[in-house]
Amino acid sequence: MSKWVKQSILVSLVLAMSVALVACGGDKANDKASATAGADGGKGKSVQLLNVSYDPTRELYESYNKAFATYWEREKGQKVTIQQSHGGSGKQARAVIDGLEADVVTLALGYDIDSVQESGLINEGWQQKYEHNSSPYTSTIVFLVRKGNPKGIKDWDDLIKDGVEVITPNPQTSGGARWNYLAAWSYALHHNNNDEAKAQEFVKQLFEHVPVLDSGARGATTTFVERGLGDVLLAWENEAWLAVKELGPDKFDIIYPSESILAEPPVAVVDKIVDKKGTREVAEAYLKYLYTEEGQTIAAENYYRPTLDSVKEKFKDQFPDIKLYTIDEVFGGWTVAQPKHFNDGGIFSQIYVPK
Amino acid sequence: MTFMPSRTDTRRGVLPGFGLTMGYSILYLSLIVLIPLSALLLNSTGLTWEKFWSIATDPRVLASYRVSFLTAAAAGLVDAVLGLLLAWVLVRYEFPGKKIFDAMIDLPFALPTAVAGVSLTALYSSKGWLGSFFEPLGIKTAFSPLGITLALMFIGIPFVVRTVQPVLQDLDAEVEEAAATLGASRLRTFRSVILPELLPPLLTGFALAFSRGIGEYGSVVFISGNMPMKTEIAPLLIMSKLEQFDYAGATAVALMLLLISFALLLLINSLQSRVRKTAR
Numbered sequence A: 001m002s003k004w005v006k007q008s009i010l011v012s013l014v015l016a017m018s019v020a021l022v023a024c025g026g027d028k029a030n031d032k033a034s035a036t037a038g039a040d041g042g043k044g045k046s047v048q049l050l051n052v053s054y055d056p057t058r059e060l061y062e063s064y065n066k067a068f069a070t071y072w073e074r075e076k077g078q079k080v081t082i083q084q085s086h087g088g089s090g091k092q093a094r095a096v097i098d099g100l101e102a103d104v105v106t107l108a109l110g111y112d113i114d115s116v117q118e119s120g121l122i123n124e125g126w127q128q129k130y131e132h133n134s135s136p137y138t139s140t141i142v143f144l145v146r147k148g149n150p151k152g153i154k155d156w157d158d159l160i161k162d163g164v165e166v167i168t169p170n171p172q173t174s175g176g177a178r179w180n181y182l183a184a185w186s187y188a189l190h191h192n193n194n195d196e197a198k199a200q201e202f203v204k205q206l207f208e209h210v211p212v213l214d215s216g217a218r219g220a221t222t223t224f225v226e227r228g229l230g231d232v233l234l235a236w237e238n239e240a241w242l243a244v245k246e247l248g249p250d251k252f253d254i255i256y257p258s259e260s261i262l263a264e265p266p267v268a269v270v271d272k273i274v275d276k277k278g279t280r281e282v283a284e285a286y287l288k289y290l291y292t293e294e295g296q297t298i299a300a301e302n303y304y305r306p307t308l309d310s311v312k313e314k315f316k317d318q319f320p321d322i323k324l325y326t327i328d329e330v331f332g333g334w335t336v337a338q339p340k341h342f343n344d345g346g347i348f349s350q351i352y353v354p355k
Numbered sequence B: 001m002t003f004m005p006s007r008t009d010t011r012r013g014v015l016p017g018f019g020l021t022m023g024y025s026i027l028y029l030s031l032i033v034l035i036p037l038s039a040l041l042l043n044s045t046g047l048t049w050e051k052f053w054s055i056a057t058d059p060r061v062l063a064s065y066r067v068s069f070l071t072a073a074a075a076g077l078v079d080a081v082l083g084l085l086l087a088w089v090l091v092r093y094e095f096p097g098k099k100i101f102d103a104m105i106d107l108p109f110a111l112p113t114a115v116a117g118v119s120l121t122a123l124y125s126s127k128g129w130l131g132s133f134f135e136p137l138g139i140k141t142a143f144s145p146l147g148i149t150l151a152l153m154f155i156g157i158p159f160v161v162r163t164v165q166p167v168l169q170d171l172d173a174e175v176e177e178a179a180a181t182l183g184a185s186r187l188r189t190f191r192s193v194i195l196p197e198l199l200p201p202l203l204t205g206f207a208l209a210f211s212r213g214i215g216e217y218g219s220v221v222f223i224s225g226n227m228p229m230k231t232e233i234a235p236l237l238i239m240s241k242l243e244q245f246d247y248a249g250a251t252a253v254a255l256m257l258l259l260i261s262f263a264l265l266l267l268i269n270s271l272q273s274r275v276r277k278t279a280r
Helices: A002-040 A055-076 A090-099 A109-120 A154-162 A173-192 A195-207 A217-225 A237-247 A271-277 A278-293 A293-301 A309-314 A327-331 A334-343 A347-352 B008-012 B017-046 B051-056 B060-093 B098-104 B113-124 B131-137 B147-168 B173-181 B186-215 B220-222 B234-243 B247-279
Strands: A046-053 A079-085 A104-106 A137-146 A166-169 A232-236 A252-255 A259-263 A268-270 A322-326
Touching: A002 A109, A046 A055, A046 A090, A055 A079, A055 A217, A055 A237, A055 A278, A055 A293, A079 A278, A090 A104, A090 A109, A090 A173, A104 A109, A104 A278, A109 A268, A109 A334, A137 A173, A137 A237, A137 A293, A154 A173, A154 A195, A154 B147, A166 A173, A166 A217, A166 B234, A173 A195, A173 A217, A173 A232, A173 A259, A173 A334, A195 A347, A217 A232, A217 A237, A232 A237, A232 A271, A259 A327, A268 A278, A271 A278, A271 B098, A278 A293, A327 A334, A334 A347, B008 B247, B017 B247, B051 B247, B060 B098, B060 B147, B060 B186, B060 B234, B060 B247, B098 B186, B113 B131, B113 B147, B113 B220, B131 B186, B147 B220, B173 B186, B186 B247, B234 B247
Parallel strands: A046 A079, A046 A104, A166 A232, A259 A322
Antiparallel strands: A104 A268, A137 A232, A137 A252, A137 A259
């Protein structure tokens, strides 16, 4: 072999190695760049926020971020750009725990934010920091049925009638689906003199009517809407409205059961990150602004229930009044409900294991 | 016709600098494979041995292993047979559009598996084009182990075709002609001349398709229906444990999956080397 062939092979090896090294170092360089941008953002011209949220809030925060940026520039003369990150709620919480530098988290359930708190990134007592358990907007679980409601589904009892197929995602893999399960449970509890065994029997029967357990909420919506499977979809109110709006009101009806659960998707500032990046002021303002007239209107326009009375009044036709129980009332909060119902060995996993 | 390299040639090797290349290989293998795998081990060290065992042998976990391994094996077997046929047609016959046909084999590699899963589910669900055809016959395709096998067949087929194809290409047609002139029937020629040559790559292709199928997540979650104890695959259980922030439990299941797959692949590999020896 001639000498220059050998040399060129050596050179290409060295090149390959340096490419690999650069690729490894690339992330760090990026981190540094964003950190410095955040640090002088506190006083300087522009500031960047990262809002780590869950799937169905994409449209909501797209319009809210614009409104907040305008407000902040008017108020403080500072430009703010907000990056959004969406995905399954639990997955998003894990990303933050594993090092995704979120300034604020806006997730589907308190349990996910509790887990971020346990990792030390968020200070204790986050849920008392803002009004209404730090949930600026709420939602509930409703039924989406096919147009004309051919199976005559009116309330939770109708779901366990013969021949009714119910579509819901798996509560163990989908945070949103845990609200479905809890809504069914609390209904059964109230209609059986708070008898837990009867509630469990009801939920067990309900899941016997579930032909497919999708792993996430959007998957379940697809199964019901596109594949045409099942008679009723258990869905968040905002998702049900979106489905009706997107697919035409001539295909689906929304049914409000006699009672349901008050779903409270909470928000929190990630204390460790905002202190490091110097973005606390703007991050806190970002969450507080959700409670103002404008923030509440944007939430309502995206089919989330507003908590501010004046906005509630304006949208009262869109959100029928039904009896809503909070998770604290019925279950004593997420820290009790999660291990009891959804962790392995909990009630949900017992439903499927033969005795 | 074979060319034996002289002793000095083999010792010196073609690539320069054994130390350098070996060092780089080890570094690269560590960064890409060994360190991530040991991180997996580390994550599960929060568990005691009893805890690990009770997680890994929970009835629901066992059922999911059964689903994962059986469907992956079934898909691998079907792929091995049909992949051989595909490779045979591609190598031995000329027909219009052959190049496109050949390129299509690789599509399952390029396609995001979730897309494959969504489109397969659309086809095979009881209201889909193919599903609505099977449903009256009493065959449930989507949301059953059969659906999972179909998805795994889809993502596994390129492995078999691409391992068998080059061997088939190198096979000398003259050997077959010689067998024919010696009076062997076509079946005999295939069985005693062609098949022994093809068995090792077929086994490799099967092993690749099988192991890919065990860990497959994206394409399966949509078509499987995810019913616990029935159509729940092991990777989904791992995801469900992560959703509970149970890192240790998730890695326990993953580790078990890894160990079983490793044992099976080792078995297949040793089988393959034995086949290769008897073929010579």
